[in-house]
Amino acid sequence: MAMAIEGGRTLSEIYQSSKRALLRARDGVEKLERLEGxxxxxxxxSSGLSVAVKKDIAQIQSLCVEMDRLWRSIAAKxxxxxxxxxxxxxxxLDKYFLEIRGGRMKLERGQSCLEELYNGxxxxxxxxxxxxxxxxxxxxxxxxxxxxxxLFTEV
Numbered sequence: 001m002a003m004a005i006e007g008g009r010t011l012s013e014i015y016q017s018s019k020r021a022l023l024r025a026r027d028g029v030e031k032l033e034r035l036e037g038x039x040x041x042x043x044x045x046s047s048g049l050s051v052a053v054k055k056d057i058a059q060i061q062s063l064c065v066e067m068d069r070l071w072r073s074i075a076a077k078x079x080x081x082x083x084x085x086x087x088x089x090x091x092x093l094d095k096y097f098l099e100i101r102g103g104r105m106k107l108e109r110g111q112s113c114l115e116e117l118y119n120g121x122x123x124x125x126x127x128x129x130x131x132x133x134x135x136x137x138x139x140x141x142x143x144x145x146x147x148x149x150x151l152f153t154e155v
Contacts, residue, residue, distance in 0.1 A: 011067060011070050011071060011074070014063055014066055014067050014070065015063075015067060017063055018059075018063040018064065020068065021056045021059045021060045021063065022060055023092050023105060024052075024056045025053050025057050025060065027055035028049055028050075028052055028053035028056065031049055032046060032049055032053065035049075057085075089123055096144060100141060100144075103137065103140075104137065107133055121134060
C-alpha cells in the first residue's frame with residue numbers, strides 16, 4: 001500500500017504525519033487543561049497554545065481527507081485491476097469453448113466421412129473409432145477444465 005499521491009507522499013507517510021499532529025494536539029489540550037487548573041500560568045500564553053492546537057486539529061482533518069482520497073483511489077485501482085483480470089479469464093474461457101466446438105465439428109466431419117467410406121461394412125471398426133475419439137475428446141476437455149479451475153482458485 002505504498003502508493004504515492006500527487007505530492008509524492010504515500011498513504012503511510014500521511015498517516016504518520018496525522019499521528020504526529022494528533023499527539024501534538026493532545027499534548028496541547030492537556031497543557032491548556034493544566035494551565036486552567038493552576039493559579040498562575042507562569043507567564044505562559046494560553047491563547048498562543050490554543051491557536052497551535054486549533055492549527056494541529058485543522059491539519060489532522062486535512063490529512064484525513066487526503067488519506068481518504070488516496071485510499072479510495074487505491075481501492076478503485078485494485079478493483080479495476082481485478083475486473084480486467086476477470087475479463088481476460090472470461091475471454092480465455094470463451095476462446096477455449098470455441099476451440100472445443102471446432103474440435104467437435106471436425107470430429108463429427110471425420111466420423112461422417114468414415115461412415116461414407118465404410119458404408120456400414122465395418123461398423124465394428126467405426127464404433128471403436130468413435131469411442132476412442134470421444135474418450136480422447138473427453139479427457140482433453142477434463143484436463144482443460146481442471147486447468148481453468150486451478151486458474152480461478154489461484155485468483
